[in-house]
Amino acid sequence: MTLVAGVDIGSTTAKCALLEAGEVVGKSLAPVGVELVKDAERALEQALAEAGRERREVAVVTGTGYGRFKVKFGQFAVTEIGCHAKGAHYLFPATHLVLDIGGQDTKAIKVDAQGEVVDFAMNDKCAAGTGRFLDVCAAALGYDVSEIGTLSQGARRPVKVTNTCTVFAESEVTSYVARGKDPRDILAGLYAGIVSRSLSLMQRVGVEPEVTFTGGVSKNEGMVRTLEQRLGFKVNVSPLSQYVGAIGAALYGLERTEGTSA
Amino acid sequence: MAAAKPEPAFLTTARDRQREMVEQYYSDLASAGGPKRPVAYMLVGGNLTEIVRSFGFEVVFPEIVALNCAIKHVSLPNILHAESQGYGLDVCGYVKNDLGLQELGGQTPFGRIPPPDLLVCSFSGCYVYVKWWEALAEKYGCPLFMLDVPYMRDAEPQAEDIQYLVTQLNEFIALLEKITGRSFDLAELRKTLARSRKAEQGWVDYLASGKHRPSPIEAYFEAVFYMFPINVLRGTDVAADFYATVNEEVRARIAEGHYPVPEEKFRLVVEGVPPYPSYRTFWDFFRKWGAVSVAATYPKVGGLFDRGFLHDPARPLESIAEYSLGAYVNQSWPLRRQIIGEYIRDFEADAVLIHGIKSCRSFTAGQGDLRDRLIHDHGIPTLYIESDHEDPRYFAPAQIKNRMDAFFESLDRRRGSVPLPVVNA
Numbered sequence: 217m218t219l220v221a222g223v224d225i226g227s228t229t230a231k232c233a234l235l236e237a238g239e240v241v242g243k244s245l246a247p248v249g250v251e252l253v254k255d256a257e258r259a260l261e262q263a264l265a266e267a268g269r270e271r272r273e274v275a276v277v278t279g280t281g282y283g284r285f286k287v288k289f290g291q292f293a294v295t296e297i298g299c300h301a302k303g304a305h306y307l308f309p310a311t312h313l314v315l316d317i318g319g320q321d322t323k324a325i326k327v328d329a330q331g332e333v334v335d336f337a338m339n340d341k342c343a344a345g346t347g348r349f350l351d352v353c354a355a356a357l358g359y360d361v362s363e364i365g366t367l368s369q370g371a372r373r374p375v376k377v378t379n380t381c382t383v384f385a386e387s388e389v390t391s392y393v394a395r396g397k398d399p400r401d402i403l404a405g406l407y408a409g410i411v412s413r414s415l416s417l418m419q420r421v422g423v424e425p426e427v428t429f430t431g432g433v434s435k436n437e438g439m440v441r442t443l444e445q446r447l448g449f450k451v452n453v454s455p456l457s458q459y460v461g462a463i464g465a466a467l468y469g470l471e472r473t474e475g476t477s478a
Numbered sequence: 479m480a481a482a483k484p485e486p487a488f489l490t491t492a493r494d495r496q497r498e499m500v501e502q503y504y505s506d507l508a509s510a511g512g513p514k515r516p517v518a519y520m521l522v523g524g525n526l527t528e529i530v531r532s533f534g535f536e537v538v539f540p541e542i543v544a545l546n547c548a549i550k551h552v553s554l555p556n557i558l559h560a561e562s563q564g565y566g567l568d569v570c571g572y573v574k575n576d577l578g579l580q581e582l583g584g585q586t587p588f589g590r591i592p593p594p595d596l597l598v599c600s601f602s603g604c605y606v607y608v609k610w611w612e613a614l615a616e617k618y619g620c621p622l623f624m625l626d627v628p629y630m631r632d633a634e635p636q637a638e639d640i641q642y643l644v645t646q647l648n649e650f651i652a653l654l655e656k657i658t659g660r661s662f663d664l665a666e667l668r669k670t671l672a673r674s675r676k677a678e679q680g681w682v683d684y685l686a687s688g689k690h691r692p693s694p695i696e697a698y699f700e701a702v703f704y705m706f707p708i709n710v711l712r713g714t715d716v717a718a719d720f721y722a723t724v725n726e727e728v729r730a731r732i733a734e735g736h737y738p739v740p741e742e743k744f745r746l747v748v749e750g751v752p753p754y755p756s757y758r759t760f761w762d763f764f765r766k767w768g769a770v771s772v773a774a775t776y777p778k779v780g781g782l783f784d785r786g787f788l789h790d791p792a793r794p795l796e797s798i799a800e801y802s803l804g805a806y807v808n809q810s811w812p813l814r815r816q817i818i819g820e821y822i823r824d825f826e827a828d829a830v831l832i833h834g835i836k837s838c839r840s841f842t843a844g845q846g847d848l849r850d851r852l853i854h855d856h857g858i859p860t861l862y863i864e865s866d867h868e869d870p871r872y873f874a875p876a877q878i879k880n881r882m883d884a885f886f887e888s889l890d891r892r893r894g895s896v897p898l899p900v901v902n903a
Binding site for chain 1 (some may be wrong): 881
């Protein structure tokens with residue numbers, strides 16, 4: 217059995233996934249700092265610790281994410297666009313479209329039946345509609361981002377958040393709070409805004425079921441529900457949705473070692 | 479220590495000659511101005527170089543000055559100065575570079591840009607440009623001639639459009655006679671146009687060589703250097719001779735098997751204006767993947783000579799009118815799509831890259847649809863990237879590199895390639 221690792225150094229978190237015999241046998245997730253090389257090392261060590269395995273057992277390490285070239289101990293580097301396509305296809309083989317909302321960018325990736333990238337679209341320059349946007353707006357409401365997933369459930373009159381700038385949207389949220397708006401309505405408005413922006417990217421490459429939602433924001437139930445409402449169908453969300461890029465990277469490494477398409 | 483990136487391969491003699499021509503041009507300009515050597519400002523699109531030169535004018539192209547500033551990394555102070563004067567973030571970077579530079583005295587690292595004695599707005603398709611020229615006219619109090627060029631909706635120029643322009647050209651000539659006190663010399667114009675035609679044919683031959691596999695030319699990044707004479711020095715023997723040198727070197731490249739991208743992997747058609755402030759960085763993103771542009775639309779902003787048009791000394795004003803109509807940005811979107819579609823076919827392209835610029839809606843608005851249409855109509859992978867041609871603040875290297883890596887990676891995967899080793903960062 218070949219043990220392979222994928223290390224995804226994103227803009228806000230470092231993820232690692234260990235694969236063996238087609239199964240995820242170890243994983244890790246931690247915030248990234250300024251020393252990406254060390255963050256990458258730590259991500260691998262923590263995943264190995266969870267799996268109870270040794271570094272010497274890992275046949276191939278593949279880096280992905282913005283910091284993929286900082287995975288200095290790795291053998292290969294693949295963009296996160298390719299890795300999310302590959303990872304989503306591994307978890308949900310009927311995936312046609314991947315929506316990945318990470319810390320600072322949003323990607324819509326059209327994939328073929330083999331999990332290869334056909335087309336993709338990403339947000340430009342601005343972090344509005346990403347995980348960072350939710351962090352900032354949650355803080356403006358007095359919550360941690362991990363607490364807001366189900367809060368919008370009771371929303372009755374969602375507000376309109378018109379700003380496309382994270383900083384200005386924060387001011388807008390603050391002004392709604394000051395006007396006494398229900399936080400549930402504000403959150404529902406934020407989710408609607410993010411989904412609207414994401415849909416625009418998805419439509420650029422073509423919306424077709426199955427859609428697989430990945431990245432940190434896919435952990436937010438309110439976002440998933442709002443997305444499904446707008447799409448009119450269910451989307452795939454795996455418990456491993458934050459690790460999809462790392463899984464895809466590991467699969468690329470496996471493919472390399474085996475010389476075949478994984 | 480990391481190994482130095484290999485330098486892009488230029489045509490050695492042609493590149494040296496091009497540098498000399500640019501230096502000479504700006505050196506000559508520094509002492510121009512006034513009644514003896516008056517200065518005309520003109521836009522690249524639809525320019526009337528041959529006519530104004532026949533009256534003894536030196537010609538300044540503020541767009542070219544601006545791109546020279548950008549590529550030498552000195553555009554931002556000019557832009558910031560224009561913004562301090564009240565020009566907003568959304569105003570074109572070329573415009574702000576020029577207006578900022580004018581306010582700061584016109585000194586650049588490549589020479590002093592003299593103020594205008596005459597302003598010729600030769601491309602009226604961009605309203606911001608019209609306002610730019612009006613702002614300069616107000617500042618300098620010099621005559622402003624506005625050439626109203628009809629937008630091209632048909633593949634061939636229409637007779638009434640040509641007539642409309644010829645009427646304006648006659649008015650323009652009358653204005654030049656009045657300003658300079660000189661008489662219009664039709665025979666001299668015909669001679670100038672014959673020299674233009676010779677240069678244009680040389681330029682066309684150069685561009686056509688991108689059809690060769692592997693391509694002996696880089697039709698975007700490298701061609702940009704060789705478009706200077708076709709836009710600025712057209713009508714001179716210097717320009718015609720230059721393209722003879724260029725093509726001789728291209729033939730030598732083919733004979734020796736020495737290509738700008740040694741291992742050509744992807745043949746690209748490129749649409750859009752280059753990000754001049756980050757020109758080399760952007761080029762490196764291509765070269766890393768063995769991608770070469772075999773055809774590009776941007777080098778045609780001064781004229782679509784490769785589509786069959788050449789100035790005709792036998793029909794001087796009519797052919798100048800046709801030339802003005804034929805500026806690339808003056809073509810309708812269906813025509814632009816058709817041009818790109820033919821490049822894809824004729825140059826056997828693997829993919830299209832579109833570089834949109836924040837500054838220019840004339841060039842960029844519609845490029846999103848263009849991407850979708852090219853994918854739909856030609857089944858060709860197409861990537862859209864956005865930054866700016868003048869303002870360095872809009873070039874986000876990490877994001878652009880990531881998109882380009884993902885794009886080339888997916889092209890590579892379709893050919894069954896394996897992931898990129900991490901050492902190739």
